Amino acid sequence: MNILETIPLSLDPQEIAKKLRLSPRGHRQEMLDQLLLKAREVIRPRAAYRVAYVFEKGEDTVKIGPITFKSRILRVNLDQAGKVFPYVVTLGEEFDRETRALNDMLLKYYLEELANYALGQAQEFLLAHLAQTYALGKPSRMNPGSLPDWPLEQQRNLFALLGPERIKEALGVSLTSSFLMVPVKSVSGIVFQAEKNFKSCQLCPRGNCLGRRAAYDKKLLSTYE
């Protein structure tokens, strides 16, 4: 298990205000200052990953190490992949604790949104780290639960591949019986190298998502059939 203990975040005030659509009216600057101060206090991004190898492939299954995953899209994306990198990224327990204790509902809302943005940044940092360390070219990632084809329940398989005790020990992250992670601002996934750079957002029609990384491509899904 490899651990990235310090993941730097770029919390540029103008970029954050734009991302979170902080209204230029009212106490915008005050809220932004308060938000960034709190974020720097409570967000501590870290990551853990391991190297794993792809074995058997079925129609809509793929075996990685000793664990079989069920997802047609993952299986197709791993067509050419031999080596993959299952991972967990978290913003840490302190974020959960401090956010729960906040009485200012507006600050709480913006902090949650900022945390989602920070989780995205932390994952991009991990991708860049893997690309550099393992000469991956342009790595892609998939996260269980981001598409109906690879539902949240598959987090159990991902944790089994990583070793639940090792993830708990390395990052303090565990999985609940409903397959959610604790601390809540955590994300799991698999990084791989594919011919085409893949982003789940290309297959996700959800509107109004601050985390969107690529435009929805209605026709792309048919290439996985």
Ligand code: SF4
């Ligand atoms: S558009 Fe948003 S919800 Fe859909 S996959 Fe991308 S980040 Fe996730």
